[in-house]
Amino acid sequence: MNGYIVGQQVINGLVLGAIYGLIAVGYTMVYGIMGMINFAHGDIYMISAYLAAIFLALLTGAGVQSVPVALVLVLALTILFTAFYGWTVERVAYRPLRNSNRLAPLISAIGVSLILQNYVRISQGARNQGIPALIEGHVRVNAADGVTIGQVTYTQILIVSAALLSMGALAWIMRHTTLGRSCRATQQDRVMAELLGINTDHIIATVFIMGAAMAAVAGLLVTLNYGSFDFFIGFVVGIKAFTAAVLGGIGSLPGAMLGGVILGLCESLFSGFVNTDYKDVFAFAVLILVLVVRPSGLLGHPEVEKV
Amino acid sequence: MNAEERRLLVLEGVRAAYGAVPVLHDVTLHVDRGEIVTLIGANGAGKSTLLMTLFGQPRATAGRILFSGQEMTALPTHRIARLGIAQVPEGRRIFPAMTVEENLILGITPLTAREQEDPGLRAALLEHVRSLFPRLWERHRQRAGTLSGGEQQMLAIGRALMSRPRLLLLDEPSLGLAPLLIRQLFAVLRRIAAEGTTIFLVEQNANQALRIADRGYVLVNGRIQMEGVAADLLADGHVRQAYLGGH
Ligand SMILES: Nc1ncnc2c1ncn2[C@@H]1O[C@H](COP(=O)(O)OP(=O)(O)O)[C@@H](O)[C@H]1O
Numbered sequence: 256m257n258g259y260i261v262g263q264q265v266i267n268g269l270v271l272g273a274i275y276g277l278i279a280v281g282y283t284m285v286y287g288i289m290g291m292i293n294f295a296h297g298d299i300y301m302i303s304a305y306l307a308a309i310f311l312a313l314l315t316g317a318g319v320q321s322v323p324v325a326l327v328l329v330l331a332l333t334i335l336f337t338a339f340y341g342w343t344v345e346r347v348a349y350r351p352l353r354n355s356n357r358l359a360p361l362i363s364a365i366g367v368s369l370i371l372q373n374y375v376r377i378s379q380g381a382r383n384q385g386i387p388a389l390i391e392g393h394v395r396v397n398a399a400d401g402v403t404i405g406q407v408t409y410t411q412i413l414i415v416s417a418a419l420l421s422m423g424a425l426a427w428i429m430r431h432t433t434l435g436r437s438c439r440a441t442q443q444d445r446v447m448a449e450l451l452g453i454n455t456d457h458i459i460a461t462v463f464i465m466g467a468a469m470a471a472v473a474g475l476l477v478t479l480n481y482g483s484f485d486f487f488i489g490f491v492v493g494i495k496a497f498t499a500a501v502l503g504g505i506g507s508l509p510g511a512m513l514g515g516v517i518l519g520l521c522e523s524l525f526s527g528f529v530n531t532d533y534k535d536v537f538a539f540a541v542l543i544l545v546l547v548v549r550p551s552g553l554l555g556h557p558e559v560e561k562v
Numbered sequence: 563m564n565a566e567e568r569r570l571l572v573l574e575g576v577r578a579a580y581g582a583v584p585v586l587h588d589v590t591l592h593v594d595r596g597e598i599v600t601l602i603g604a605n606g607a608g609k610s611t612l613l614m615t616l617f618g619q620p621r622a623t624a625g626r627i628l629f630s631g632q633e634m635t636a637l638p639t640h641r642i643a644r645l646g647i648a649q650v651p652e653g654r655r656i657f658p659a660m661t662v663e664e665n666l667i668l669g670i671t672p673l674t675a676r677e678q679e680d681p682g683l684r685a686a687l688l689e690h691v692r693s694l695f696p697r698l699w700e701r702h703r704q705r706a707g708t709l710s711g712g713e714q715q716m717l718a719i720g721r722a723l724m725s726r727p728r729l730l731l732l733d734e735p736s737l738g739l740a741p742l743l744i745r746q747l748f749a750v751l752r753r754i755a756a757e758g759t760t761i762f763l764v765e766q767n768a769n770q771a772l773r774i775a776d777r778g779y780v781l782v783n784g785r786i787q788m789e790g791v792a793a794d795l796l797a798d799g800h801v802r803q804a805y806l807g808g809h
């Protein structure tokens with residue numbers, strides 16, 4: 256095998272995995288706290304890509320010249336507005352169904368997903384949207400003997416660092432803050448959390464906001480990296496991020512991050528050495544395999560079954 | 563203080579149901595400030611339901627619940643803890659994946675934001691739990707799920723005390739504990755009461771409960787069938803036969 260191609264696919268896989276991980280976090284946190292798959296989460300991510308492009312255009316129109324300033328502003332605005340979408344979805348589509356059977360919120364989620372896709376299709380058009388490349392340039396990665404084994408664009412470096420930073424921040428919040436403790440308590444025993452004075456409706460809303468914020472980071476990063484997107488990107492990426500969450504162990508935060516990286520690497524190597532056309536099929540095959548062989552995932556707890 | 567001012571908790575004609583199945587029928591009882599009151603009754607009588615109904619889980623379908631003269635019947639569950647009521651629920655319900663210390667810290671949630679931020683107060687509250695349960699504190703960095711049943715019960719009590727409640731509700735705290743531990747548990751409850759916390763204790767272990775209680779109620783099929791001074795209930799032939807195993 257060619258060392259250059261392997262190196263390059265590993266780099267691409269890590270970048271892809273960082274994106275999957277960021278989105279997978281939203282699936283896993285919502286599942287952990289409500290025992291429900293938020294199928295609209297992929298579309299929240301899709302919306303964030305549009306929002307990022309819109310804010311970028313607005314800021315450029317407003318005369319913001321400096322790329323770093325524009326990026327920070329776009330990131331902040333995208334997170335804020337995407338979080339608002341996440342919050343709204345929970346408030347409108349899930350909270351009224353809180354005490355119904357398990358199927359109802361699932362159907363509601365699929366409904367929300369369709370609504371969001373068509374809302375974007377009607378308001379933004381069905382055509383592919385794009386943004387110009389903002390960050391140019393790359394660095395070469397050399398092996399010890401001086402042979403180049405791959406190249407990393409500055410955008411890719413930005414993606415991986417931003418993903419690490421935001422996941423680190425989220426993990427820190429969950430581990431060390433009062434909010435994080437309340438989230439974990441609500442996840443483990445919702446009624447007991449209420450008895451202790453925790454407003455679990457607020458906690459659930461906050462979890463949707465945090466998940467959407469992470470998806471927003473992913474949406475902006477993907478927009479920067481690939482430059483193009485349409486109203487349907489949430490579907491495939493959503494299922495892959497969901498696969499990553501299941502692979503890592505649904506409900507587990509480190510699991511989502513690990514699952515994202517593993518899936519990204521596998522997919523990248525598969526398309527580099529086997530076949531590009533079937534890379535999505537490959538990802539779904541991984542999902543099925545995990546569900547059959549180890550449904551609790553790599554870092555999940557086998558006994559997790561929400562009531 | 564007149565009788566009304568002494569009342570800390572009052573239930574008036576409370577009914578509760580799970581869906582269409584009624585469990586509590588016109589329950590009327592009260593707990594006065596500084597008392598230890600026990601509620602005894604057979605398995606399935608509705609004791610746990612009564613404690614949970616105080617927190618709106620399930621919500622009372624009729625009647626009134628008052629705490630310190632204030633009506634709380636319709637308050638959201640998470641607001642009730644802030645009134646100064648803490649519960650040690652049936653089955654303990656500790657958070658197994660968290661450390662002992664994290665479980666305890668969660669107990670301060672009902673305090674005001676300012677009190678929660680106060681490191682001195684937090685340290686004092688933890689110190690209080692530590693003085694009550696020194697053996698539990700030795701494991702404060704351990705995951706709560708790894709504790710023994712007795713230690714988990716101590717943890718559930720400690721967690722409830724972290725909010726400095728005026729009223730402590732306990733649902734069968736002695737269940738599943740060895741006799742020696744049960745004696746220690748009741749000694750701790752006495753001490754908590756002596757420190758000024760009012761206690762409402764649900765027990766199937768009626769003998770022990772009536773020995774530390776001032777008054778007691780007997781619940782049968784969701785109705786209060788008997789009430790009185792604990793010593794009288796302890797001496798009552800009926801109660802002895804039904805709940806004290808005849809000895
Ligand atoms: N969550 C629930 N849903 C439906 N029925 C319940 C529930 N919990 C308890 N019950 C029923 O309510 C009655 C009273 O139960 P409970 O309050 O647990 O009694 P106790 O604590 O005195 O043993 C029992 O018949 C029990 O089967």
Ligand SMILES: [Mg+2]
Pocket residue numbers: 606609610611652733734
């Ligand atoms: Mg019970």
